[in-house]
Amino acid sequence: xxxxxxxxxxxxxxxxxARTARTRAKLFDAAITLLGExxxxxxxxxxxxxxxGVSKGTVYYNFSSKADLVAKxxxxxxxxxxxxxxSIPDGSDPVDRxxxxxxxxxxxxxxxxxxxxxxxxxxxxxxSQWQTELSALRDRLLSLIREGLQAVAxxxxxxxxxxxxxxxxxxxxxxxxxxxxxDNHGPALERDTAVAVVMTAVRGWVRD
Amino acid sequence: xxxxxxxxxxxxxxxxxARTARTRAKLFDAAITLLGExxxxxxxxxxxxxxxGVSKGTVYYNFSSKADLVAKxxxxxxxxxxxxxxSIPDGSDPVDRxxxxxxxxxxxxxxxxxxxxxxxxxxxxxxSQWQTELSALRDRLLSLIREGLQAVAxxxxxxxxxxxxxxxxxxxxxxxxxxxxxDNHGPALERDTAVAVVMTAVRGWVRD
Amino acid sequence: xxxxxxxxxxxxxxxxxARTARTRAKLFDAAITLLGExxxxxxxxxxxxxxxGVSKGTVYYNFSSKADLVAKxxxxxxxxxxxxxxSIPDGSDPVDRxxxxxxxxxxxxxxxxxxxxxxxxxxxxxxSQWQTELSALRDRLLSLIREGLQAVAxxxxxxxxxxxxxxxxxxxxxxxxxxxxxDNHGPALERDTAVAVVMTAVRGWVRD
Amino acid sequence: xxxxxxxxxxxxxxxxxARTARTRAKLFDAAITLLGExxxxxxxxxxxxxxxGVSKGTVYYNFSSKADLVAKxxxxxxxxxxxxxxSIPDGSDPVDRxxxxxxxxxxxxxxxxxxxxxxxxxxxxxxSQWQTELSALRDRLLSLIREGLQAVAxxxxxxxxxxxxxxxxxxxxxxxxxxxxxDNHGPALERDTAVAVVMTAVRGWVRD
DNA sequence: AATGAATGAGCATTCATTCAT
DNA sequence: CATGAATGAATGCTCATTCAT
Numbered sequence: 001x002x003x004x005x006x007x008x009x010x011x012x013x014x015x016x017x018a019r020t021a022r023t024r025a026k027l028f029d030a031a032i033t034l035l036g037e038x039x040x041x042x043x044x045x046x047x048x049x050x051x052x053g054v055s056k057g058t059v060y061y062n063f064s065s066k067a068d069l070v071a072k073x074x075x076x077x078x079x080x081x082x083x084x085x086x087s088i089p090d091g092s093d094p095v096d097r098x099x100x101x102x103x104x105x106x107x108x109x110x111x112x113x114x115x116x117x118x119x120x121x122x123x124x125x126x127x128s129q130w131q132t133e134l135s136a137l138r139d140r141l142l143s144l145i146r147e148g149l150q151a152v153a154x155x156x157x158x159x160x161x162x163x164x165x166x167x168x169x170x171x172x173x174x175x176x177x178x179x180x181x182x183d184n185h186g187p188a189l190e191r192d193t194a195v196a197v198v199m200t201a202v203r204g205w206v207r208d
Numbered sequence: 209x210x211x212x213x214x215x216x217x218x219x220x221x222x223x224x225x226a227r228t229a230r231t232r233a234k235l236f237d238a239a240i241t242l243l244g245e246x247x248x249x250x251x252x253x254x255x256x257x258x259x260x261g262v263s264k265g266t267v268y269y270n271f272s273s274k275a276d277l278v279a280k281x282x283x284x285x286x287x288x289x290x291x292x293x294x295s296i297p298d299g300s301d302p303v304d305r306x307x308x309x310x311x312x313x314x315x316x317x318x319x320x321x322x323x324x325x326x327x328x329x330x331x332x333x334x335x336s337q338w339q340t341e342l343s344a345l346r347d348r349l350l351s352l353i354r355e356g357l358q359a360v361a362x363x364x365x366x367x368x369x370x371x372x373x374x375x376x377x378x379x380x381x382x383x384x385x386x387x388x389x390x391d392n393h394g395p396a397l398e399r400d401t402a403v404a405v406v407m408t409a410v411r412g413w414v415r416d
Numbered sequence: 417x418x419x420x421x422x423x424x425x426x427x428x429x430x431x432x433x434a435r436t437a438r439t440r441a442k443l444f445d446a447a448i449t450l451l452g453e454x455x456x457x458x459x460x461x462x463x464x465x466x467x468x469g470v471s472k473g474t475v476y477y478n479f480s481s482k483a484d485l486v487a488k489x490x491x492x493x494x495x496x497x498x499x500x501x502x503s504i505p506d507g508s509d510p511v512d513r514x515x516x517x518x519x520x521x522x523x524x525x526x527x528x529x530x531x532x533x534x535x536x537x538x539x540x541x542x543x544s545q546w547q548t549e550l551s552a553l554r555d556r557l558l559s560l561i562r563e564g565l566q567a568v569a570x571x572x573x574x575x576x577x578x579x580x581x582x583x584x585x586x587x588x589x590x591x592x593x594x595x596x597x598x599d600n601h602g603p604a605l606e607r608d609t610a611v612a613v614v615m616t617a618v619r620g621w622v623r624d
Numbered sequence: 625x626x627x628x629x630x631x632x633x634x635x636x637x638x639x640x641x642a643r644t645a646r647t648r649a650k651l652f653d654a655a656i657t658l659l660g661e662x663x664x665x666x667x668x669x670x671x672x673x674x675x676x677g678v679s680k681g682t683v684y685y686n687f688s689s690k691a692d693l694v695a696k697x698x699x700x701x702x703x704x705x706x707x708x709x710x711s712i713p714d715g716s717d718p719v720d721r722x723x724x725x726x727x728x729x730x731x732x733x734x735x736x737x738x739x740x741x742x743x744x745x746x747x748x749x750x751x752s753q754w755q756t757e758l759s760a761l762r763d764r765l766l767s768l769i770r771e772g773l774q775a776v777a778x779x780x781x782x783x784x785x786x787x788x789x790x791x792x793x794x795x796x797x798x799x800x801x802x803x804x805x806x807d808n809h810g811p812a813l814e815r816d817t818a819v820a821v822v823m824t825a826v827r828g829w830v831r832d
Numbered sequence: 833a834a835t836g837a838a839t840g841a842g843c844a845t846t847c848a849t850t851c852a853t
Numbered sequence: 854c855a856t857g858a859a860t861g862a863a864t865g866c867t868c869a870t871t872c873a874t
Binding site: 189 | 412
Binding site: 458 | 662663665749783786787790791796797798799800802804817822826829
């Protein structure tokens with residue numbers, strides 16, 4: 001299973017970037033899987049290096065520290081997820097668009113269960129810890145959801161007692177728990193059913 | 209702030225000298241805070257012992273291993289939360305009872321933010337890891353929610369496309385994310401508003 | 417050869433100090449030898465532990481870091497040397513007392529050649545590095561020499577163009593180089609001859 | 625401040641492209657400073673390369689190993705110092721010539737404090753270590769001093785109890801300590817005073 | 833002549849765990 | 854009950870060195 005190397009792209013216009021890019025991709029792949037399965041603390045750099053087929057030194061040549069590697073992996077995962085959620089075609093009813101977002105998110109979570117677990121367990125740590133702004137990553141996704149909900153609020157009559165901001169947070173929670181639960185119990189749950197379950201909240205919010 | 213040592217229940221032959229009980233309480237307190245703040249992997253037994261004001265040996269006199277300590281802490285937290293959620297008076301409309309549960313859960317999460325964070329990041333780990341049945345703990349809470357929802361389904365017309373089982377999972381997700389978010393952003397969000405936000409899902413489910 | 421564990425003494429009145437004291441002594445012994453022979457950078461903690469017959473962890477149980485160990489070794493060596501130089505009986509002519517000091521210093525250097533080399537190579541490092549005040553250690557010895565010279569100046573007519581302060585520094589240099597040289601070329605050089613050579617400077621200073 | 629690259633002499637076939645020469649000079653400069661400040665063990669090739677503004681590979685293109693670089697730096701420093709001390713005009717009283725040597729040495733040490741510190745801390749290491757013959761370097765300087773002293777002995781009545789050989793060693797020690805001390809305490813000490821202090825030993829030796 | 837990516841051995845340090853007292 | 858000294862396996866990280874380009 002390939003890791004969400006997403007937005008890394010052709011970053012440096014240097015002389016021998018191909019080699020580096022390949023190395024990094026291999027590391028991302030290996031890292032995401034291991035980190036997600038056992039959690040950062042229970043995976044050693046040695047293991048990641050071995051899984052990626054490079055030497056330990058190479059990890060440190062490409063990432064400044066273990067924390068940096070974890071952060072970069074998390075970041076690239078969120079990049080990729082965001083990209084997917086952003087690419088939803090305009091036009092349909094805002095509620096359908098939110099449903100689409102939820103569906104795509106669930107797909108993504110099913111595709112990268114390791115990322116999901118990793119993201120889940122790091123997400124709410126006091127921001128300081130993995131120096132990257134985990135909260136910034138979180139906020140990027142939350143903004144996306146919020147925007148979707150705001151679009152809904154613009155064309156529908158919604159419960160004014162429910163702050164969009166907060167609804168976005170709970171929606172994110174529902175989606176992630178649904179995704180993790182699906183992963184845990186096998187593909188028992190249809191994608192559409194899962195979406196329906198999560199969307200229940202949106203339907204309860206809209207009062208038309 | 210004291211840790212949720214509460215419901216450890218009459219697990220051990222009660223006539224354990226008082227000293228032990230006090231020692232354990234101190235350890236639970238210290239452990240819960242540190243573990244929640246930084247995650248089990250980033251807290252050493254030394255630190256916990258120091259924070260509890262006992263020697264390292266004492267930790268091992270009272271718990272068989274670090275994993276055991278973490279498991280016991282998690283377990284006692286879930287015990288306490290469960291107890292609180294169970295003690296909801298009968299009689300009112302099932303929807304109100306679910307709302308009450310959500311409210312109490314949010315209160316609990318606010319009271320023990322460290323436990324919340326710890327629980328959150330361990331919750332979805334492949335069950336093997338901390339040998340305790342993390343999933344068993346999860347299921348105990350999920351059952352509670354499920355029962356609440358089933359009671360709702362018994363007296364209300366609910367969306368048949370939404371499996372109660374799954375709705376319970378997403379409700380748990382919403383609640384925990386709401387709780388964590390509240391903790392992160394200060395007490396900005398009123399308890400009742402938070403409850404309303406989470407309950408949106410239930411309202412969307414009920415079709416009366 | 418035993419290390420200059422000197423002033424460590426019965427430091428802590430704790431419960432089981434004997435074991436600790438013995439462990440530390442073994443470590444000092446092993447450390448001084450290895451550090452002096454190859455320099456701190458070329459001796460690993462593993463080696464020191466092995467030479468002392470303890471485990472690596474024990475080193476860290478007793479010293480907070482490698483730098484700390486080096487610093488403590490240096491300190492205890494200087495302690496011991498100072499002690500020896502201080503114990504010179506009063507009464508004789510100040511010049512003889514200085515000669516006595518030089519002689520004892522040379523003896524000490526011959527006794528602990530490893531310490532000598534270590535001390536020599538660390539002595540003039542920019543004070544910051546081994547956080548201990550290396551310069552403080554240096555100054556302790558310099559003060560001793562300076563006092564000896566001042567006593568000389570009090571009863572003899574000395575060259576006023578030569579600051580005592582500076583003469584002390586050069587005397588220290590002569591002595592250490594003489595000591596190292598003696599160590600390098602075997603015991604070829606008699607103690608008394610070596611003293612005479614170093615004392616040449618004092619004799620040139622006194623103009624009676 | 626430029627490093628004492630000076631006397632590297634006509635070692636390599638002179639028609640080495642200018643580029644190499646410049647590269648080496650930059651490396652010498654960077655190396656001398658860093659090595660002196662922190663000691664060889666605490667300076668990495670990366671740092672030296674960076675400070676010299678070249679890539680790491682370039683260091684290895686120009687020097688066979690780190691030890692080689694250190695050795696070459698040391699060697700070229702001693703070369704330069706020796707050159708300066710040799711160029712003292714004949715004619716005057718041998719004692720004055722020795723004083724002149726001491727003065728020039730002190731000047732040199734003040735000019736290249738980094739070299740001084742490096743030289744000082746490596747000087748007395750068991751010869752094996754930096755495979756260069758450190759002792760050979762030392763001996764070159766000692767010979768110079770010895771010759772100066774022998775000239776003195778030829779025209780003056782000197783203390784026969786003091787072997788010239790040994791006096792040379794202590795003179796070297798005095799001079800280096802004086803130099804280092806001057807560097808440490810700022811230029812507080814006049815050159816001439818410093819010379820006078822060191823020369824005290826010679827004056828004590830001459831009995832006219 | 834120079835570079836930078838990759839390497840892997842080496843090392844300081846941490847930490848759960850044991851055990852004699 | 855409790856402690857603190859000791860352990861040793863595990864691990865993050867550094868760095869001299871190599872080599873294809």
